[in-house]
Amino acid sequence: MSLTIGELSRQTQVKVPTIRYYEQIGLLAEPTRTEGQQRRYRPEDVRRLNFIRHARELGFEVEAIRQLLGLAGDPDRSCGEVHDITKAHLKEVKDKIARLTALRDELETMVSCNHRRISDCRIIEVLADHGQCRHVEH
């Protein structure tokens, strides 16, 4: 019925030390313990930890997850705040994509270097002098 930390780890794909870390920073509640002080988890903890893992995979910061968990535990409130957190995160993600796309274009230009001696290498030049490249300002 109850799970060891290792079983919880296997079911959620979250590493054992990470589970303990989440408990330490208060993302996961302290589970019950056996007489020998080993942690035993309830099946619901799988769901909560999956929530955390998925949110982390999506790039939510721990602090944001903490907020989401707080809101999620209060089923009668409007989900406007949840919406706001997600929207803020979406904006960050879009910005990051824009910056990486500019970067990708710049790297692609750089990679067109044609293997002469270092002293002629465009990559080195571009890195040494920002003005040399068509850099999209950020």
Place this chain on the structure above:
Amino acid sequence: MSLTIGELSRQTQVKVPTIRYYEQIGLLAEPTRTEGQQRRYRPEDVRRLNFIRHARELGFEVEAIRQLLGLAGDPDRSCGEVHDITKAHLKEVKDKIARLTALRDELETMVSCNHRRISDCRIIEVLADHGQCRHVEH
């Protein structure tokens, strides 16, 4: 003729503690010192630090920059290795863009939540159960 660490900082937009940190980890050579132990930089150091800063902005890791600097200091070698480092980095950047784009789409679906009570909120559901969403595996 020589620059204080503050002037170097202003010219390169790299913060003073970061310059000292780069020296500590061996990215920047130890500069000359005044009698009172204050650092004095040569104009060439501006160029080297700009190289480092730009490479960092482009997302190169310190270790990669160390390699690039080593290669750049050896003007007679083929720049094939430089090319390889950049290409590997380009691949990473492309992968990151792909993952973020999938994430963006997922977040956009989530944001279409229509502000009812938390218990109906799609965002919470999606986070709680990975299977609910059309997630691009990575």
Place this chain on the structure above:
DNA sequence: CTACATCCTCTAGCGGCTAGAGGTTCAAGA
């Protein structure tokens, strides 16, 4: 009852900085 996989706590480390304490140096102005 034994073996041994898994668990426990605790501490330290990673990358890439950033911040602060507490003290010293340097250059400009009086």
Place this chain on the structure above:
DNA sequence: TCTTGAACCTCTAGCCGCTAGAGGATGTAG
């Protein structure tokens, strides 16, 4: 020449989100 005070110095500790390892205890299958 002296005095300010901004900028410098070193050192230590902290940030995030884990990850690794030491050294020892527990739990379960055979």
